[in-house]
Amino acid sequence: MRLLIIGAGFAGMYAALSSARLRDIHGVSPDDLEIALIAPEPTLVIRPRLYEPKPETLTAPLLDVLKAIDVDYIQGSAETIDTKAQMVQVATPKGTRKTLSYDRLVVATGSRLFRPNIPGLAEHGFSVDSLDDAIALDRHLHCLADRPAANGRDTVVVAGGGFTGIEAATELPARLRDIFGKDSRTRVIIVERNGAIAPDMGEGPRPLIEDALRKLGVETRLGAGVTSLDKSGVTLSTGEHIETGTVVWAAGIRAAPLTAQIPAERDNFGRLLVDRDLRVPAVAGVFATGDAARAACDDEGNYALMSCQHATRMGAFAGNNAAAELLGVPTRPYHQKAYVTCLDLGEAGALFTRGWERKVEMVGDVAKKTKQEINTVWIYPPKAERAAALASADPERVTDL
Secondary structure, eight states, rough: OOEEEEOOSSSHHHHHHHHHHHHTTTTOOOSSSEEEEEEEEEEOOOGGGGGGOOGGOOOOOOOHHHHHHHHHEEESSSEEETTTTTTTEOOTTSSSSEEEESSEEEOOOOEEEEEOTTTTHHHEOSSSSSSHHHHHHHHHHHHHGGSSOOTTTEEEEEOOSHHHHHHHHHHHHHHHHHHTTTTTTOOOEEESSSSSSSSEEETTTHHHHHHHHHTTTEEEEOOOHHHEEEEEEEEEEEEEEEEEEEEESSSSSEEEEGGGGSSBBOOOSSSSETTTTBBBBTTTTEEEEEEEEBBOOOOSSOBSSSSHHHEEEHHHHHHHHHHHHHHHHOOOOOOOOOOOEEEEGGOOEEEETTTTTTTTEEHHHOOOOOOIIIOOOOOOOOOHHHHHHHHOTTTTTOOOO
């Protein structure tokens, strides 16, 4: 029997850990139940931190962890999925292709930044969506120091006033000062189509976010969108033109394109609709998890968000349940009633809320300490020690805040 997992993000990593855990609990050998993870690199990109400086340091190795739990690593990119034949074709780094059969498949392919067809965006826009994108932005910011301090050199426009946009924008004043000097007169401007900043955060946290932006000198343009980019800057839907050499696009994400190859229903974000076991209905042997899946968290109408917090726990349930079907043991319905947000606000601290109503629990330096612990400890892979790694993947305990 073979269980294939596509993706080495948070969901894919925990799917591997959890399926190996269940295999171990039932005393089944890796020869009888092969678990394999497909990804271009055996590396976890710490994606929630890519708004920070030195993004090249924000990865964690997975190969030793996978070896410790007897999960095979297959280097390459999954290109095609044939759900009828239960086969996945993988493109290898050497330019060859190989086809792998599966008895159960976990689609943990994550998400990608949504880049609309706005004139100049592809040529002049940056992002913090992927490791390569974040490294390119960081290099660009440092190269700006070699240019004359004119024509918007010291101005950065962040398109999108949601979670990612706010974290990127509030980190930028300190990053720019480190590059241009502490006395530099830099500008950071958030452009948000909605009439309020942080549209998904609600009325409770918003005044605290607005206060942090004021303290940091971050400007906002609300009720406006970016209509075009060129070398001189950006033009907004209001007609305003902002001179800038740097535009960071942070306006939405979509499930990775590979999900479109699964003949099943998807939502507006391209996520596969799944049942409570994270199984894709009407497609034999396929589970979806993390940003690739639209899953109910509870019986109250709340659905998992495209976030690390949900991906880790969803991955654990998906891996467990895919293995459970092969082992002939009961599955565990995914549930995630606990929900928190911890929004980094740069030098203004952070903001910690609990519950879907986002009740504020911590602000400022206290919340910042929690954010730093989340970013540097909680979301990293377990140690490459078999017992500890397997113990970390109990679905009922992963991200149980």
